[in-house]
Amino acid sequence: MEVCPVELSLKVLKNKWTIFIIRELLVSKKRFNELKKSLKGVTTKVLVETLKHLEQLNILNRNSNNEFPLKVTYSLTELGKSLKLVLDALSSWACENEEFIKFN
Amino acid sequence: MEVCPVELSLKVLKNKWTIFIIRELLVSKKRFNELKKSLKGVTTKVLVETLKHLEQLNILNRNSNNEFPLKVTYSLTELGKSLKLVLDALSSWACENEEFIKFN
Incomplete structure (x- = not known):
């Protein structure tokens, strides 16, 4: 892999809203x-852009019922679900270290 | 824990430069x-700010030799080293899914 894998993940995850x-x-x-x-x-603007970013990367699907009234839902693809590993790591790090994390 | 642990981690990690x-x-x-x-x-401005942010959170130490010429190095604390779990998750996700990650 040419690019550092951590950088590749961050290019996908981009910002907190993605996570x-x-x-x-x-x-x-x-x-x-x-x-x-x-x-x-x-x-609304950031949410629309972030959802589009994730759809283009095949992290989530935009599902539409194609009838009136239009109903759109968002769901994770298998690639999206596989990001659970990263969220679990973020979550367990915070749970294990909560007492040491002090914001001024 | 009142705040969601993922949010707490992201408050610490803040942006890609921190990682x-x-x-x-x-x-x-x-x-x-x-x-x-x-x-x-x-x-330089962002690097100075991010290093200060991480020092205040006890993620890293700023070590100075207190003599002329002044020599300053930065090193991780134990709390900082424990973030390896998150970086490993980011890295392994990218390695396992590199072929599926397509940027337009």
């Missing part, structure tokens, strides 16, 4: 407004 | 210019 979206979709598929609600502080 | 600094210091302690050279594209 929070994956966290939410690891639980279940979600509608746009459900994601907007659980990602406190995200703007 | 790249930890990646470099997991190999060995480094001087400022050594870090600046290996983190392609980082500005």
Whole structure:
């Protein structure tokens, strides 16, 4: 692999919103407004861009019922689900070290 | 834990530069210019701020020889070294899925 694997992962994960979206979709598929609600502080613009970024990378699927009223949900692909390993590492590091992590 | 552990980790890790600094210091302690050279594209301002952020969080130590000429190196604390688990997860995810990761 030419590029450092950590850099490749970060090119996919990009920012915290990407990780929070994956966290939410690891639980279940979600509608746009459900994601907007659980990602406190995200703007509609950033959420739209991040979902598009993840769809282009085949991390998630945009599922539409193709009938009126239109219903769109987002769900993880197998590649997306495999990111659970990274989220688990982030989660267990924080749980194991919570008492040592002090923000001024 | 009140805050979601993934969010706590991301509050510490903050951005890609934090992760790249930890990646470099997991190999060995480094001087400022050594870090600046290996983190392609980082500005001096961002590197100074990120190192301060990590020092305040006790992720790394700033070691100074307190004599002329002044020599400063940065090294990981035990808390910093424990982040290897997260970097390993990022690295193995990319290695296992490299063929499926396509950027347009």
